[in-house]
Amino acid sequence: MDLVTPDIGLIFWTTVSFGILYFVLAKFAWKPILGAVNEREKSIKDALSAAEKAKDEMENLKSDNEKILNEAKLQRELLLKEAREIKSKIIFDAENEATEKANKLIESAKTAIENEKTAAMKELKNTVVDLSLNIAEKLLSKELENKDKQLENIQEILDKTKLN
Amino acid sequence: MLLRFSTKFFLIFFFLFFGSSIAFSAEKFDDQKDFDVNEMIMHHIKDSHEFHIMDINGHGVSFPLPVILWTENGLVSFLSSEFDHDDSGAVVVNRKGQSFVKYHEKILYASDEKNGNYVSYDEEGNILNKKPLDLSITKLVFSMFISMILLVIIFVATAKTYSGSVKGEPTGLSKFTEPLIIFIKDEVAVPMIGETNYNRYMPFLLTLFFFIWINNLMGLIPFFPFSANLSGNIAFTFVLAAITFIITTLVANKDYWKHIFWMPGIPVPMKLFLAPIEFLGIFIKPISLMIRLFANISAGHIIVLSLISLIFIFKSIWLAPASLFFSVFISLIEVLVVAIQAYIFTMLSALYIGSAIEEHEH
Numbered sequence: 001m002d003l004v005t006p007d008i009g010l011i012f013w014t015t016v017s018f019g020i021l022y023f024v025l026a027k028f029a030w031k032p033i034l035g036a037v038n039e040r041e042k043s044i045k046d047a048l049s050a051a052e053k054a055k056d057e058m059e060n061l062k063s064d065n066e067k068i069l070n071e072a073k074l075q076r077e078l079l080l081k082e083a084r085e086i087k088s089k090i091i092f093d094a095e096n097e098a099t100e101k102a103n104k105l106i107e108s109a110k111t112a113i114e115n116e117k118t119a120a121m122k123e124l125k126n127t128v129v130d131l132s133l134n135i136a137e138k139l140l141s142k143e144l145e146n147k148d149k150q151l152e153n154i155q156e157i158l159d160k161t162k163l164n
Numbered sequence: 165m166l167l168r169f170s171t172k173f174f175l176i177f178f179f180l181f182f183g184s185s186i187a188f189s190a191e192k193f194d195d196q197k198d199f200d201v202n203e204m205i206m207h208h209i210k211d212s213h214e215f216h217i218m219d220i221n222g223h224g225v226s227f228p229l230p231v232i233l234w235t236e237n238g239l240v241s242f243l244s245s246e247f248d249h250d251d252s253g254a255v256v257v258n259r260k261g262q263s264f265v266k267y268h269e270k271i272l273y274a275s276d277e278k279n280g281n282y283v284s285y286d287e288e289g290n291i292l293n294k295k296p297l298d299l300s301i302t303k304l305v306f307s308m309f310i311s312m313i314l315l316v317i318i319f320v321a322t323a324k325t326y327s328g329s330v331k332g333e334p335t336g337l338s339k340f341t342e343p344l345i346i347f348i349k350d351e352v353a354v355p356m357i358g359e360t361n362y363n364r365y366m367p368f369l370l371t372l373f374f375f376i377w378i379n380n381l382m383g384l385i386p387f388f389p390f391s392a393n394l395s396g397n398i399a400f401t402f403v404l405a406a407i408t409f410i411i412t413t414l415v416a417n418k419d420y421w422k423h424i425f426w427m428p429g430i431p432v433p434m435k436l437f438l439a440p441i442e443f444l445g446i447f448i449k450p451i452s453l454m455i456r457l458f459a460n461i462s463a464g465h466i467i468v469l470s471l472i473s474l475i476f477i478f479k480s481i482w483l484a485p486a487s488l489f490f491s492v493f494i495s496l497i498e499v500l501v502v503a504i505q506a507y508i509f510t511m512l513s514a515l516y517i518g519s520a521i522e523e524h525e526h
Contacts, residue, residue, distance in 0.1 A: 009298045010399035013305040021312050026367035029319035033345060034366055036326035
């Protein structure tokens, strides 16, 4: 029974000792130790999350780069397409213009030729008329002098007259 | 490393023990009186006013400890050596007009007349002498002071190692002590109390764990100034269990009391039935803490001492190897047991505190 009867003196000293020990250790040991441990844990956690963040950022950057690259590619293709279009348009236009010009030239040439031809024909007609009239006049005057002489004259006139 | 140390300690202990006990037992045989194993063990298990170091030629060599008494005439103190190793109430010490005797490790006011000793009994053999309030620095208190000094030295030194480290990494002593602290934090405090509140109870749990553990270990070291059975003393475990009980009761929230007196979610007759059981549970929990530590540590001491006593029970030195082997074996197991007991006490304390502040969701 003695063994399981708590002794007042020991209860007193244990209480006092535990109390003192608690406050001394709490202040001079647990506080700095737990502080250091928690701080270290926090810094490790922070470092890990920072690394995670950096990784995410890298990922973002990479995808951004890819996006930019893709956009650039698209742009290039677009530009090339446009250039091709412009080129073909220019060629097409040039061809058209050239054709048009040529046609115009031909047209104007044709018109000029036609005009010249008409003018020439007109002159020819006039000349023929003049000549005929001259011949007729001469013939008529010679006819009236002598027959030989008339013929001779006609021949002479005819020889002199160059038909254009 | 720890195991090897304890083995060495035991070997040293055995030499001391044999040296002393041969003379001791020879004396006993002369008297034709059997060696009283029970008395020897009980004497070791219990508290004492002097720290017995060894016997030389039948004379005990003890470290005297101060006796502090609160008497009818005020505070009285003297060294226990004034009783001259007497424990039968025969030697009287006079102080402040009062006389004291020591009888079975209890300080009594001496009776007026000597009847073999200065202790008087009634018909049933009960002691009639009055007792002063005994606040002596006994063997256990002395041992407790040593453990406190050790703890303060170890952990203040541990705390200092962190100021030398660059990023708070453990160096030197903290390489050994920090894992233990982290263990209490991650395996006891956080799971039992919870992430949000555990920090508040960490100093208590750490102090509790290391206080119990170091005293358990010191009890295993079999020579002066260790070997005291402090953590196997009911007063010691009573105080620690009472502190847990007080903390649990003080910090308990509404939910805790509701679960004790009016358990939600069950029919009213069951509520009425459970309330007294749960109410008793409040007290049974710390009482179980108290008894578990007391019984385990005391049992460890008793087993080791019993195994050694086999030699004297059978009065044969030839039994010594077996006796030694078994007591070393049990001592090694005890090294494990004392750590586990300190852990269990701390873990259950944390569990009780955790259950008192737990937020229930209904």
